[in-house]
Amino acid sequence: MEILSVKGVNKRFGGLKALDDVNLSIEQGHVHAIIGPNGAGKSTLLNCFVGRLIPDTGSVTFMARDLIGARPHEINQAGVSRVFQTPEIFGDLTLQENVMIPTLAKRDGAFTMNAWTRVDSQGEIRDKAMHMLEDVGLSDKKDMTADSLSRGDKRRLELTMCLVQDPKLLLLDEPTAGMSRADTNNTIDLLKRIGERGITMIVIEHDMHVVFSLASKISVLAQGTVIAEGQPEDIKGDPRVQEAYLGGTHV
Amino acid sequence: MMTKTSPRSDLFMFVLFSTAILTMPIWLAPVGAGYPDLLQKFAIFGLFALGFNLLFGLTGYLSFGHAAFLGIGSYAAVWSFKLLGMNPLPALLFSVVFSSLFAVAIGYICLRRSGIYFSILTLAFAQMSYNMAYSVLTPITNGETGLRVLQSDPRLFDISSQTSGSLISNLFGIEMTGYPGFYFCAALLIVGFYISQRIFRSPFGMMLRAVKSNQNRMSYTGLNTRPYTLAAFVISGAFAGVAGSLLAVTDPLAGAERMQWTASGEVVLMTILGGAGTLLGPILGAGLIKYFENIFSAYNEQTLHAIFSFLPDFMEGPVVSLASLFVGEGWHLTLGLLFMVIVIFLPGGIMEGFNRITNMFRRKRSQVGKGTGHSRSPASATAAE
Numbered sequence: 001m002e003i004l005s006v007k008g009v010n011k012r013f014g015g016l017k018a019l020d021d022v023n024l025s026i027e028q029g030h031v032h033a034i035i036g037p038n039g040a041g042k043s044t045l046l047n048c049f050v051g052r053l054i055p056d057t058g059s060v061t062f063m064a065r066d067l068i069g070a071r072p073h074e075i076n077q078a079g080v081s082r083v084f085q086t087p088e089i090f091g092d093l094t095l096q097e098n099v100m101i102p103t104l105a106k107r108d109g110a111f112t113m114n115a116w117t118r119v120d121s122q123g124e125i126r127d128k129a130m131h132m133l134e135d136v137g138l139s140d141k142k143d144m145t146a147d148s149l150s151r152g153d154k155r156r157l158e159l160t161m162c163l164v165q166d167p168k169l170l171l172l173d174e175p176t177a178g179m180s181r182a183d184t185n186n187t188i189d190l191l192k193r194i195g196e197r198g199i200t201m202i203v204i205e206h207d208m209h210v211v212f213s214l215a216s217k218i219s220v221l222a223q224g225t226v227i228a229e230g231q232p233e234d235i236k237g238d239p240r241v242q243e244a245y246l247g248g249t250h251v
Numbered sequence: 252m253m254t255k256t257s258p259r260s261d262l263f264m265f266v267l268f269s270t271a272i273l274t275m276p277i278w279l280a281p282v283g284a285g286y287p288d289l290l291q292k293f294a295i296f297g298l299f300a301l302g303f304n305l306l307f308g309l310t311g312y313l314s315f316g317h318a319a320f321l322g323i324g325s326y327a328a329v330w331s332f333k334l335l336g337m338n339p340l341p342a343l344l345f346s347v348v349f350s351s352l353f354a355v356a357i358g359y360i361c362l363r364r365s366g367i368y369f370s371i372l373t374l375a376f377a378q379m380s381y382n383m384a385y386s387v388l389t390p391i392t393n394g395e396t397g398l399r400v401l402q403s404d405p406r407l408f409d410i411s412s413q414t415s416g417s418l419i420s421n422l423f424g425i426e427m428t429g430y431p432g433f434y435f436c437a438a439l440l441i442v443g444f445y446i447s448q449r450i451f452r453s454p455f456g457m458m459l460r461a462v463k464s465n466q467n468r469m470s471y472t473g474l475n476t477r478p479y480t481l482a483a484f485v486i487s488g489a490f491a492g493v494a495g496s497l498l499a500v501t502d503p504l505a506g507a508e509r510m511q512w513t514a515s516g517e518v519v520l521m522t523i524l525g526g527a528g529t530l531l532g533p534i535l536g537a538g539l540i541k542y543f544e545n546i547f548s549a550y551n552e553q554t555l556h557a558i559f560s561f562l563p564d565f566m567e568g569p570v571v572s573l574a575s576l577f578v579g580e581g582w583h584l585t586l587g588l589l590f591m592v593i594v595i596f597l598p599g600g601i602m603e604g605f606n607r608i609t610n611m612f613r614r615k616r617s618q619v620g621k622g623t624g625h626s627r628s629p630a631s632a633t634a635a636e
Binding site: 050071072073076077081082084088089090091092093097100101102104105106108109110111112113114115116117118119120121122161165 | 256257258449450452453454455456457458460461463464465467468469470471472473474475478479482
């Protein structure tokens, strides 16, 4: 079943055509990787999915719902979560609070004036948050402020914050960038486990090791258009892909 | 931060706070602050700063026009006296309603921007209110003279329509001056503190701190930040309105200068001086500033001469003339210096100072106990309450 459908999306920044008639179809329960050289428009495309950018033309439909023009919080409430390239977390708050906030957002919606109960009386929410933190191995740091974490841990925290909401679609923008090999492998294992739960994922990635160990389908983006799409094995040998990556010279 | 608080410790804190406030006339007497007029100011401006802190301390939105709500509260209260009689309860109700309505309108517009633009917008609104109160709104505000209650006003529910003497607000026969006036303000400060404490510990309060930390993440987490900030703005405006009405209750007079930008700036100073984002800090800051204002502005050259009379004559003259810059009318200079010292050395205000001292003792004790350097607990660095 198709969960996200992208049809004819164009986006211009002044004279630069960042996205040129992009068509994508994301199947439910699959891990779909979007790869491409720098400046190919991968992040721009992702921004069009979460309401950060509004495409000039085209449509983005998530489970029969039009996402164009929807506000970021509405898109999230519909079931799309995003991990950013540079971790977006609540730096001044503790890890536990960081994870409790999305849990509350999931339960209470975009705005609830819950000013008279205590945070520490929200046992169910806290247990869920703590369970999730244990799952990614951050539970012993629950009282640390998020800013004091290492970069890898910040990414994992952000991922936890997305996962605790049980999203239907998870968007990951270079989830392993700047991570050590060991951390990268841990993240791959974590993402595989998430995939087994049936969460659909779109991953933007440079690291081919990550892409080929996770993705069941790959789209290659170059200069704003999808130049190739298919199974990992097909993509590996595709001459157009090699050309896009290596700049046209034959290898 | 969260692990350190529990319903029990909060109850303890609340009881301790209430006791401290109600016994202020006793323990502030030795430092020369134990008289009702000043105590009333402590309570009123404490409440004002407490409300301001709910906006600035939690969400980080620095309003530079909060005195507008103080003024609106005062005008609403005086109008309540004029129309309904000298009972402070309807006056409070009026003030809350009107300041909240204004806060909804002003907040709705100003909160479209954040950071410095928000501050400038609120400042503009407050200055507009101030100028309008002086000019076009004279029929409502009585312009430069200030709004006061007159013998000829309807005062519908006043039982014994006094015909002579000055009019004083009274709560079922208790006149709201002197100590009864202070205890009335103190009771409201305690109620305000309780509300503030509930908000700090609630999921709503946590969301407000999330606004301060990362609005971007908030919206991608499915939370609409606008209603959260607006709610905080309105609550804090209502606090300011209550403070304004208390000013009118203890002295039934409202003037436009109450809305001037210096008054808005003062509450910012109080909050930062005490410690923005902490529960007690703003009240401490308000108390300290009002105390210094009172003490330092009372000094004059004669008193300085008396103090420095032990110095030889050739030194006494220069010392007195130097010191006189910092007292009397010049007490703002002292305030400025104090503020600079605090912001440079203790950016978290007085509360940070307290925390540093307690942490120092705690570390020393744990070193003695374990014989090794104890690693700093991560929560203690941020625990402000």
